[in-house]
Amino acid sequence: MNIPVKPLSSVPLTKADFVSDQTVRWCPGCGDYSILANVQKIMPELNIPKENIVFVSGIGCSSRFPYYMDTYGLHTLHGRAPAFATGLKVARPDLNVWLVTGDGDGLSIGGNQLLHMLRRNLDVNVLLFNNRIYGLTKGQYSPTSEQGKVTKSTPFGSPDMPLNPMLFALSAGATFIARTFDVDAKGMQEIFKEAAKHKGTSFVEIYQNCNIFNDGTFAPIYERSVREERILRLKHGEPFIFGKNRNKGIRLNGLKPEVVELGNGTNENDLLKHDQYSKDSTLANLLSSFDFPAFPVPMGVLRQVRNSIYGEIIEQQIKTQLEEKGEGKLTDLLRGTHVWTN
Amino acid sequence: MSSVKAPLQKKSELPHGTRFSSTSVLAGNDVISFPDYPAEIRAPAGTLEGVSSFDLSFSSSEIYTTADYLEVLVAMNPAALKANIKDLEKGGILILNSDSFAENDLRKAKYKENPLETGELNEYRVVQIPITKLTLKAVEETGLSHRDGARCKNFFALGVVKWLFVRPLEQTQDWIEEKFKRPEIAKANSLALQAGYNYAITVELFHARYHVPAAVLPSGEYRQITGSQALALGCVAASCRSGLSLLYASYPITPASDILHELAQYKNFGVKTIQAEDEIAAISSSIGSAFGGALAVTGTSGPGLDLKSEAIGYAVMTELPVVVLNVQRGGPSTGLPTKAEQTDLLAAMYGRHGEAPVPVLAASTPGDCFYMVLEAFRLALKYMTPVIVLSDGGLANASEPWKIPDENQLPDLTPSFHTDPENFSPYQRNQQTLARNWAIPGTPGLEHRLGGLEKDSITGEISYEPENHERMVLLRDEKIKRIKNDLPPLEVIGPGKNKLLVVSWGSVYGSVFSAIEELQAERYPVSMLHLRHLNPFQQNLAKILNNFDKILVPEMNLGQLSRLLRAEFLVDTISFSKLQGRPFLISEIRSKVLELLGSK
Ligand SMILES: Cc1ncc(C[n+]2csc(CCOP(=O)(O)OP(=O)(O)O)c2C)c(N)n1
Ligand code: SF4
Ligand SMILES: [Mg+2]
Numbered sequence: 001m002n003i004p005v006k007p008l009s010s011v012p013l014t015k016a017d018f019v020s021d022q023t024v025r026w027c028p029g030c031g032d033y034s035i036l037a038n039v040q041k042i043m044p045e046l047n048i049p050k051e052n053i054v055f056v057s058g059i060g061c062s063s064r065f066p067y068y069m070d071t072y073g074l075h076t077l078h079g080r081a082p083a084f085a086t087g088l089k090v091a092r093p094d095l096n097v098w099l100v101t102g103d104g105d106g107l108s109i110g111g112n113q114l115l116h117m118l119r120r121n122l123d124v125n126v127l128l129f130n131n132r133i134y135g136l137t138k139g140q141y142s143p144t145s146e147q148g149k150v151t152k153s154t155p156f157g158s159p160d161m162p163l164n165p166m167l168f169a170l171s172a173g174a175t176f177i178a179r180t181f182d183v184d185a186k187g188m189q190e191i192f193k194e195a196a197k198h199k200g201t202s203f204v205e206i207y208q209n210c211n212i213f214n215d216g217t218f219a220p221i222y223e224r225s226v227r228e229e230r231i232l233r234l235k236h237g238e239p240f241i242f243g244k245n246r247n248k249g250i251r252l253n254g255l256k257p258e259v260v261e262l263g264n265g266t267n268e269n270d271l272l273k274h275d276q277y278s279k280d281s282t283l284a285n286l287l288s289s290f291d292f293p294a295f296p297v298p299m300g301v302l303r304q305v306r307n308s309i310y311g312e313i314i315e316q317q318i319k320t321q322l323e324e325k326g327e328g329k330l331t332d333l334l335r336g337t338h339v340w341t342n
Numbered sequence: 343m344s345s346v347k348a349p350l351q352k353k354s355e356l357p358h359g360t361r362f363s364s365t366s367v368l369a370g371n372d373v374i375s376f377p378d379y380p381a382e383i384r385a386p387a388g389t390l391e392g393v394s395s396f397d398l399s400f401s402s403s404e405i406y407t408t409a410d411y412l413e414v415l416v417a418m419n420p421a422a423l424k425a426n427i428k429d430l431e432k433g434g435i436l437i438l439n440s441d442s443f444a445e446n447d448l449r450k451a452k453y454k455e456n457p458l459e460t461g462e463l464n465e466y467r468v469v470q471i472p473i474t475k476l477t478l479k480a481v482e483e484t485g486l487s488h489r490d491g492a493r494c495k496n497f498f499a500l501g502v503v504k505w506l507f508v509r510p511l512e513q514t515q516d517w518i519e520e521k522f523k524r525p526e527i528a529k530a531n532s533l534a535l536q537a538g539y540n541y542a543i544t545v546e547l548f549h550a551r552y553h554v555p556a557a558v559l560p561s562g563e564y565r566q567i568t569g570s571q572a573l574a575l576g577c578v579a580a581s582c583r584s585g586l587s588l589l590y591a592s593y594p595i596t597p598a599s600d601i602l603h604e605l606a607q608y609k610n611f612g613v614k615t616i617q618a619e620d621e622i623a624a625i626s627s628s629i630g631s632a633f634g635g636a637l638a639v640t641g642t643s644g645p646g647l648d649l650k651s652e653a654i655g656y657a658v659m660t661e662l663p664v665v666v667l668n669v670q671r672g673g674p675s676t677g678l679p680t681k682a683e684q685t686d687l688l689a690a691m692y693g694r695h696g697e698a699p700v701p702v703l704a705a706s707t708p709g710d711c712f713y714m715v716l717e718a719f720r721l722a723l724k725y726m727t728p729v730i731v732l733s734d735g736g737l738a739n740a741s742e743p744w745k746i747p748d749e750n751q752l753p754d755l756t757p758s759f760h761t762d763p764e765n766f767s768p769y770q771r772n773q774q775t776l777a778r779n780w781a782i783p784g785t786p787g788l789e790h791r792l793g794g795l796e797k798d799s800i801t802g803e804i805s806y807e808p809e810n811h812e813r814m815v816l817l818r819d820e821k822i823k824r825i826k827n828d829l830p831p832l833e834v835i836g837p838g839k840n841k842l843l844v845v846s847w848g849s850v851y852g853s854v855f856s857a858i859e860e861l862q863a864e865r866y867p868v869s870m871l872h873l874r875h876l877n878p879f880q881q882n883l884a885k886i887l888n889n890f891d892k893i894l895v896p897e898m899n900l901g902q903l904s905r906l907l908r909a910e911f912l913v914d915t916i917s918f919s920k921l922q923g924r925p926f927l928i929s930e931i932r933s934k935v936l937e938l939l940g941s942k
Binding site for chain 2: 022050052054055056059067069070071072073074075077080082083084085086087088089090092094112113115116314317318320321322325326327328330331334335336337338339340342
């Protein structure tokens, strides 16, 4: 293909290099701001020339994201960002592609596209901003809203059961699933960098506060005063311990996980340990289904495994066919197998 | 005229051939048949000597002999194939019983290699059906022995052929009941017949006759080509001539799937194909690849075109080059998947919200599909726009002799990517074509964001400013209109001033051309004009239309082109519709013309 010669733009870059000249138009106080800032913060560390980075998004408040990144960007159709990204990445395996979507964009209208991108394990990084609401359309309930939620479109409470994004991704065959939240700068940066490093689809759910239409939806989980009691920070190889005093853990009772107090004969060795790289998805399933308030909410990388990558298989097939048949000649192709002269 | 040959194994099985001809007669078609079975009635089955067959032709007009070539050949085994394949026309349908192509069967027919693997059948539309297995399954409930059950397979094949030629089953079923004394045999044959018919429906076997005018072919090298192959080759040729790698994303749908099947083979041309999860994803992936600088194309048929409409509007807004191939079939909804119609013209023109003008082209013959795709890419790349190419189920599956083009005579489609960061804006335009800059990721200093929100006409940034929006709507419209200046003038077939002009588009070309040729030879005052560019129309169209007393527009829809011509040129067109999933007959065009000329 006719890609222009690329003199690498000056690497290393700084955070400022990734800030575009566009005025950010989210509501003041929106959780999207800190997500943006932390993405911009880690970008220089990836050591990728910014002309080789593309942010693709769907439609929603969150999907405005690409306009604020001084990289290439494609703000696409509601729900279809995964499909746009698929075409882009297959055509241009050399690019570093990020995908920004919302709970409505990715899990409602675009559920099918997201499902199939995860299944194919396209080599992109997905940031799903979960604010459990439709922000851009001014506050209808979303597929992650809790049942009974009262919104403009559900004055008597939403009848829908919510969808669990981690379980959705896992059953679609995701090779990297992680969760973080908008007020945890350090946690976000770590996860974003891990996601960027992973080969295949990295799926990151970010709890994001919409302070206009769903303010405080995650406060019971991550408000500073209660946070350590209500989230479980995951670290590969370490036991599931949480609590301000690190006095609570999770162990398995038969096939059922349960929360236990440490001490009184229960110690770390009785607890489940995180195995981020386990091929078997049982543990990831278990973690994904931890429901607040019965369990603390796992934050960090729930699962990371290797699998074949969609675009790479296509590249390999082309290579094999080129080796077998040689570079195609148009004239031969046009002539076909049976030619006669008139 | 259609002609079918169903080779038979034994004389006792002959009635099914006879059957088919008699139903054809009852259905109002002329039939001539030449039974052709071997002298050695007991020649061993499966050997070349043992092949018997039954030939039938049917036609809605008078016929004087069986057709010179067969359109459909049903070969129950390799021997039958070998003995009859020479009579099957190129591009004809070859139905094979895949249950009888084992090594032993091949040896009996003296095939050294399996003809299914050597490529020698590539010129035909091979349909492999496990006829024996399916027949046995179908007759299972009658409790017949394996041997007796398998003998019903000819009726299975007859069922398939009957579906292909839209023949009713009832008379054959009555006949079976009368003919076979043992009720379980009668039942089994009838079940097999129905099963074959149902099988053809389920797998969407396609057969629509496409009329290829019998013109004298200019000298040169020829090959046979179907419309689907021509579309696929056009895509590969465009890739070679543009230096861009091709990305074809599509979701399977009759009758467009063959394009995907073809292109998936051409990996050594760098062709990338994506079988997407739905049509929305297919076009979205195509547009994504165009943003990356690939040669983007997606293909579908009616229902899929509906699903793609939002994304086509997006490509209009972002001004990215993407070609949409739409192989029209009977609609609305699932409609008639295997039949041809021209009912998507207005959908292609207007089927999007907002003012979203898109160039629309239509292929007229199977071979012309190749050139229409090249033209579509030329326009898409030069004007930075999505382009819709209309074909139809008839063209897709029909084949015609095609003069092999010289690669070097094909248009040079090399695009120029923008690389200069100096004062760059993605919405700067070429002053002549109004095409915006195409800068692709990987180019330093040109980082920019595209999206479906309205853009400032100069900076390309999001703008909700009212005057700017109006300016952009007009700009996008003007850009497509200017394509007019880039198209060759139309040529009238026959006198440029005359009593009657017949205007055609798409596959209607075949019958209209044949009819007009006849009528002109008989000195009737009629001319013909064929349109391949439907949006924008060519420059001299207005002038041409004004030179005729009457304008007839035959279409396989309720007058969609006719309506466009009336709206744009204020001419009193006469619409002539046919919506039977079948092309016009030459005689239908002829009578209509004569009626309008007052000669009938
Ligand atoms: C085809 C289509 N349908 C509906 C809409 C309207 N719409 C825009 S964004 C949105 C929901 C966005 O919710 P979410 O993805 O959660 O994003 P958020 O605004 O909360 O970040 C809807 C329904 C649209 N733009 N396109
Ligand atoms: S509506 Fe909610 S999600 Fe959207 S910008 Fe405002 S605060 Fe953020
Ligand atoms: Mg949301």
